[in-house]
Amino acid sequence: MKKILFLSFVLAFMSCSKDDNEAVTEHTKPGLAEETDLLSGYSSFEVTLPENLRELTSAANATFAVWPSIFFSANDDNTIDVYWEGSNTALNGHRHFTKISLQSKQIVAENPLPAALNLGNTRFLGYDKISGGRYIMGTSDVNPDNQLRKNPKLYCFDSNGTVKYTIDLWKDCDPANIATGQAGQAIMTYNKAGDTFGVYMAHRAGGHQAGWLGFYKAETGERTFLRDWYISHNFDQRLLPLPDGRYVALAHGDALPKRSLFVEGWDVNKGRLNWLNYYDIPGASGENNRKSSTGEVINLPNGNLAIVYATQRDHSTEKIVRDVRVAIVSGIGTSAQKVIKENWLTSYAADTEIDETAGWGMQIGRYSDDKIFLAWNVFKTQQSNKIQKTTFALIDNEGNLLKTKDTLVNTSKKEGIKMIQPAQTMRRTSDGKYLVFLSEGSESNKLRVNMMPVKKINRFG
Secondary structure, eight states: OHHHHHHTSOOOEEEEOGGGEEEEEEEEOTTOGGGTTTTTTOEEEEEEOSSOBOOOOOOTTOSSOOOOSEEEEEOTTSEEEEEEEBSOTTSTTOEEEEEEETTTTEEEEEOOOOGGGSOSSOOEEEEEEEGGGEEEEEEOOOOSOTTOOOOOEEEEEOTTOOEEEEEETTTTSOGGGEEETTTSOEEEEEETTTTEEEEEEEEEETTEEEEEEEEEETTTOOEEEEEEEEEETOEEEEEEEOTTSOEEEEEEOOSTTTOSEEEEEEETTTEEEEEEEEEOOOSSTTOOOOOEEEEEEEEOTTSOEEEEEEEESOTTOSSOOEEEEEEEEESTTSTTOEEEEEEEOOOTTTOTTOOEEBOSOEEEEESSSSEEEEEEEEEESSSTTSEEEEEEEEEETTOOEEEEEEEEEOOSOTTOOOOOOTTOOOEEOTTSOEEEEEEEOSSTTEEEEEEEEOOOOOOOO
16 A cells, blocks of 8 residues: 555656756866866756655764665666655654656656565665665664664565565674664675675674674675674774775774774675775774764776765864865785875865864765766854755866865755765766766755766776
């Protein structure tokens, strides 16, 4: 009945071109005059949802990971499959799996979810599309205590909602002592090279907290490697598939010299391949300082990594003003791995005339073979749960800033639109013409599809 009611909704959308958004500022590096169209082609549209979307209300300086309410995957027919959450997560049926056409700019179907994945008072534990037109998605058992979500399970299912296999993620762990996803993201990532997927989340046991990372064969769900206690105080995780079948994991740890903001290569059979701090959090060793955000990572054509993140410049002050920084890493997973370039992209802390700060919510994607597209939320410093604007930026593969453009979306929401959701991966359309990312819309029952035109790239991964 719920599905029938959903599909009976009048499918409305509002097209928002670049002209409907207020371009606050635009800065271009000298010498790029021949490419004046960079970043100018951004467009978006909104679809009407059958209930209000769960909004991200966390302040810019949220202590632990901010849970996104939207994940999605791209299809070959220029549609996207969108996982999104309704505002009342205590209710059964608050999760939705919706197909949206990028051509007609409207909802075309609601994909069925297995019943076990759509119960209230459960912890959502990640989503991705895998081989054979199947999907993976995770959830915990029902528990009204948000601190004690236990017994996480992963379900592999097809487009009809039929479960193909189920994985008890806590197998070989002590379920009485472990809480699922506490103080962290929950990431599931598929790697076409090798037909595997990784599951990366946080958990708590005996009053302590750490990361949990496992790898599985996509065809059968067989586990190939597990690290069930991965660095204490590991939260705000990210997981990137590499074109050679390996993975890259990011997380926020403790103060230097132990962990800080770190990146590490992983082999699905052998495990970890050396970690590297891409930013040393100041403080005594092991001190749990939380004035930074993990950010996002992509693989570059030359094998380097580009990581964008936000952090305090001055960790000694209690005033929370974070700036955006990019790090270029070479040799990941080898003894020669290192940060070869670091570059600050903003100067919010230095400009006392503005009331702006970065925080959670950054995205990164390949604009072309030699350029990278970035986007991040800009919050007000004094009202840190209010969005000031969204900044788009273009950098080269060496991390040099080429251009920025600020965008402000008209909305009646008093806190503005959080256009950039953390831990959500930008997807390139099947024709290679656009990078797509999703966000909350101008009204509570709207979902916004953001599209940035990009250049043709030599595909890998």
